[in-house]
Amino acid sequence: MSNRRTFLKKTLASTSLLLPAGLIPACSQSQDTAQGEKFKPLILSTWDHGMPANDRAWKVLMETGDLVSAVEEGVKVTELDMENLSVGLQGLPDREGIPTLDASIMKGDGSCGSVAFVRQVRHPISLARRVMEETPHVMLVGEGARQFAIARGFPMEEEVLSPKAEAAYQEWKVESQYKPIINIENHDTIGMIALGADGKLAGSCTTSGLAFKMHGRVGDSPIIGAGLYVDDEVGAATATGLGESIIRICGSFLIVELMRQGRSPQEACEEAVRRLIAKNAKDIKDIQAGFLAINKDGEYGAFAVQKGFTFARHQSQGKDLLQAGYKM
Template identity: 55%
Template structure:
């Protein structure tokens, strides 16, 4: 995505072209995308399942709804899809066969809520919002989170689908007891939105690394790691190896880079490079960041190629874009 700095550079170039209106018009022809990428509302989501999530979120935004309502409605679609194996129902279990879910949500006023190690509840994102709105806390975990969810009217159900159970049993036969790090198109969903009122919100939800140790929690429910929103600056979310994201407080660092004047893509790139620098061995260390600033400009960057995201904005159809990466191949 072209930055405002590049836009001004082109403007200056146009002004020096001997006053030729034709030449100046030609110089400005490439700036149309920049103008479109600065409009609101806009919603962006990680991975291919972000397309369906965006459709749901866009209905809220198009009707003049809030970014907060949009990012909850959007990722609920992914949580309810039994064919997805990294979010909600149908998610791959931990090594003991339990589907455990993590999620967080954050609004334009820096209100936030999260749940971790939650079992038997299909929509952890909605429980996270209830934590934000109905308690003085930010995060509830395990049995406490389940108890709270049930008190709020959420129903328990078995989240381990036959397909996911079959994959788990096949993995057990190998007896390696090593978590499988999701690296492409089947990972956490993070969603960021800017509404017509100029407010930002974000959500993040996952079933975590497949066949992880029982009790493991990654970056996804951690405010500042898997998700961060500052309405004066922008919002960011993360996907990939959660442990690597936590070590650099990933999403909050992306937002801080935007605060320092970096474009969303530049901000994501800087934090990815920080992760790369901190890991001597990059085997399976795939991390991607997605960012949206308060002007409606967006960007993404990842350690390895393969990370893509869905974008839906004013005057343009919902579509997929590929993120640039630090490493050129696996």
């Protein structure tokens, strides 16, 4: 497996895209020292692969001012990353050897769309946006989502595993046992949330789901309120990790509602982790889940069950990869 979970300590050269080096915050900055910081605009996304995704999203936002296009185009980078085994058609398959994808997108005015259990679609996030903008529905799944994609002109990709996924699948079939291992690419995603200079919010989430899952399994990523929730009046949140544990607490909606009640983004993420642990106590040693949040004022927070959750932050003064705090 890739070692992309290792916390990256970037040099100033890696952040020269946004501002002169002297103004760029150090990547080694801890989450604790970031409390109270406010940024507009601001883009956050999960894990190390959030850095190139944020690069693209920031570029789109700066060029167009279109927050929804920014969060869509950003995660499309990850959907095409052949080194990533947790997002996109190159991701690890289900136990039948078939990659199936989930995605969601949401605006702060409540508009949202999602797709789940989709086959052969290279960019499920773009299909989710079409559901949001071109149908009266919120979610399409399975064959219905695939038919909608065909009707909208999405090319159907050949259903062949990527070389890395094929090798992992053949290895798994020797014993055909499912056991999650935290912080590796069998239960991750990319979730991205963004705040514009005008105070508007948007978010996106896309994944290939659990490796070697039962055929038909759907995780938290396409479920509005679980893997993603956005409200212009309050803020936005997204989740990553073992989807079943996140669904059980409606994690992203919970965080936004806690912020509505006056909690900071960091406090809300920490409370969500505490509730997740309480609901999954029996198996918690084998569970990783992490949350990101932004409020409408530009404050942000991040927290995880276990050590190892990283997140990417892009704002006007620079970009960096940060290590989230954790409970256990």
